Amino acid sequence: MIDATLWRDIKVHQLVRYEALVNLLDDIQLLDDIEQISKRIASQWKYFANATNWRLVLPANSEFLVIDGSRGTAQVTRVASLGAWDAHHWQQKLPQRRLLPLTDQDGLRPPDHLLFPSSKEIIVLPFARDGKCFGMLSIAAHQLPFNDLDMKFIQLMGRQFATRVVDILLRQQATQILIERATRDALTGLLNRGTILERLSSQLALARRTQQALSVILLDIDHFKMVNDTYGHAAGDDVLREIARRLLSDARDGDHVGRYGGEEFLVVLYPCNQAEAVRAAERFRQGVAATLMTIEAAPAPGLPITISLGAASAEDCPQIGAADLIQRADRALYTSKATGRNCVTAFVASN
Amino acid sequence: MQRYLIVEYQDADPATREVYEDFMRTTGATTVPLWLRTLGHSAALARAYWERAKGTLFFGHLPLPLKEMIVFVVSAKNGARYCSACHAQAVLSLDKTLEFSDLQDFLKSDAGQALPPYYRSVVDFATKIVADANAVDDEDFDRLMDDGFSREEICEIIAVIDMATMFNVYTSSLRIDLDPEYQAIL
Numbered sequence: 001m002i003d004a005t006l007w008r009d010i011k012v013h014q015l016v017r018y019e020a021l022v023n024l025l026d027d028i029q030l031l032d033d034i035e036q037i038s039k040r041i042a043s044q045w046k047y048f049a050n051a052t053n054w055r056l057v058l059p060a061n062s063e064f065l066v067i068d069g070s071r072g073t074a075q076v077t078r079v080a081s082l083g084a085w086d087a088h089h090w091q092q093k094l095p096q097r098r099l100l101p102l103t104d105q106d107g108l109r110p111p112d113h114l115l116f117p118s119s120k121e122i123i124v125l126p127f128a129r130d131g132k133c134f135g136m137l138s139i140a141a142h143q144l145p146f147n148d149l150d151m152k153f154i155q156l157m158g159r160q161f162a163t164r165v166v167d168i169l170l171r172q173q174a175t176q177i178l179i180e181r182a183t184r185d186a187l188t189g190l191l192n193r194g195t196i197l198e199r200l201s202s203q204l205a206l207a208r209r210t211q212q213a214l215s216v217i218l219l220d221i222d223h224f225k226m227v228n229d230t231y232g233h234a235a236g237d238d239v240l241r242e243i244a245r246r247l248l249s250d251a252r253d254g255d256h257v258g259r260y261g262g263e264e265f266l267v268v269l270y271p272c273n274q275a276e277a278v279r280a281a282e283r284f285r286q287g288v289a290a291t292l293m294t295i296e297a298a299p300a301p302g303l304p305i306t307i308s309l310g311a312a313s314a315e316d317c318p319q320i321g322a323a324d325l326i327q328r329a330d331r332a333l334y335t336s337k338a339t340g341r342n343c344v345t346a347f348v349a350s351n
Numbered sequence: 352m353q354r355y356l357i358v359e360y361q362d363a364d365p366a367t368r369e370v371y372e373d374f375m376r377t378t379g380a381t382t383v384p385l386w387l388r389t390l391g392h393s394a395a396l397a398r399a400y401w402e403r404a405k406g407t408l409f410f411g412h413l414p415l416p417l418k419e420m421i422v423f424v425v426s427a428k429n430g431a432r433y434c435s436a437c438h439a440q441a442v443l444s445l446d447k448t449l450e451f452s453d454l455q456d457f458l459k460s461d462a463g464q465a466l467p468p469y470y471r472s473v474v475d476f477a478t479k480i481v482a483d484a485n486a487v488d489d490e491d492f493d494r495l496m497d498d499g500f501s502r503e504e505i506c507e508i509i510a511v512i513d514m515a516t517m518f519n520v521y522t523s524s525l526r527i528d529l530d531p532e533y534q535a536i537l
Binding site: 016 | 412414415416417466467468469495496497498499500501502503504505
């Protein structure tokens with residue numbers, strides 16, 4: 001008959017546990033996607049420690065990333081604030097071990113999936129680096145309480161898991177910042193010249209494929225030199241920022257707004273025909289002219305800043321290139337400047 | 352009557368030899384098992400059977416001893432002497448005289464902790480499929496998932512059950528003798 005030694009003392013199962021752990025440590029370094037890593041861990045956890053249901057909580061910017069493992073798979077969610085169980089333990093930052101079922105005095109209710117009928121106990125493990133908590137694991141023992149090796153492996157895997165996810169989040173943030181820096185104008189936060197021209201080219205190609213009209217608006221701040229000369233360059237920067245803000249608030253979803261040059265801005269509108277572009281330009285004009293611009297260096301009630309605009313559309317000439325389209329908008333803008341400023345001109349062939 | 356022909360390595364044609372060699376390279380065995388030598392007359396069949404075993408047993412996420420256990424359970428249920436003898440006991444470090452009924456009692460007893468908890472649901476699942484694959488219901492899947500098995504792993508479990516059955520039919524029909532030197536292929 002069977003010599004029922006504890007399975008955890010049987011060599012072959014020890015090897016299964018080590019093998020599962022080592023393979024998983026390797027996998028999470030090779031995988032790059034938080035969801036994929038979480039799912040892989042969720043299906044493998046039972047092989048190296050006596051657990052199938054767990055929750056990992058990590059701070060992600062001003063939010064939290066909550067990864068729930070259960071039934072062989074994992075779900076990743078972002079939440080603005082933590083539930084009572086997580087919030088309490090996150091604040092305490094202390095390892096906890098609670099036998100199940102919980103008594104009334106325990107008060108806090110763990111997440112549902114940790115309270116499976118098969119759960120024997122729950123441990124909570126905070127992971128800290130340089131005194132700062134970067135992750136917290138709550139994990140339930142499946143059918144049998146945890147033994148020492150379970151605890152060791154859970155600590156090891158939990159820490160590696162949390163570290164890997166934090167690293168990925170940090171890298172995503174850093175990449176995002178680099179992309180922002182490379183594509184945004186530092187002063188106004190709008191797309192920079194290179195990016196808005198790229199967008200124009202790609203949107204033009206799309207417009208040709210879909211046979212829908214694309215239009216551009218080129219606009220320029222009136223008498224900007226006078227603002228700089230009278231109130232200084234810092235005041236000029238304030239005006240540029242405020243113009244950018246107003247353009248963005250009057251732009252519609254899908255419009256691309258960029259800083260084209262010193263005080264010149266380019267808006268790419270798609271899909272949009274010439275008549276719609278003129279209406280959009282008029283909206284931008286009013287958005288700037290309607291309210292005086294309060295800037296620190298200028299006396300109250302503020303400066304009457306206006307813009308001149310030129311609109312051009314690829315509506316009648318779908319094969320037109322980006323440079324030619326901008327040139328047309330520029331000629332229309334020139335007409336606006338020549339006919340008194342603070343107005344919109346649409347390009348027509350006779351311009 | 353011996354119901355099968357045996358093609359030894361030295362007599363095999365180059366294509367069959369390639370299969371034999373792939374077997375030895377993959378498993379680390381220095382000899383070719385009897386079941387594979389009985390397929391040696393057809394390189395295509397030998398390759399088909401071997402690839403089925405290789406793809407099912409040597410890839411995927413289930414630990415090998417768990418796959419061994421599935422093969423043992425299915426083979427024992429199917430009364431396949433050759434297959435059940437080759438699998439499980441040695442790898443699981445259990446008593447060599449273990450019978451299938453003992454195993455069932457053992458898995459069901461509360462004192463039995465000789466195997467990780469997830470074995471019980473896998474063994475029950477395999478037993479049920481062997482009896483009648485159509486009888487498997489969502490609750491059976493739920494039980495495996497409660498034990499932490501992903502859908503991919505459950506698919507793997509079924510593939511192992513299916514492969515074991517295929518080998519059971521083959522070895523039982525031909526009444527392949529036990530291989531004295533041959534252990535489990537894993």
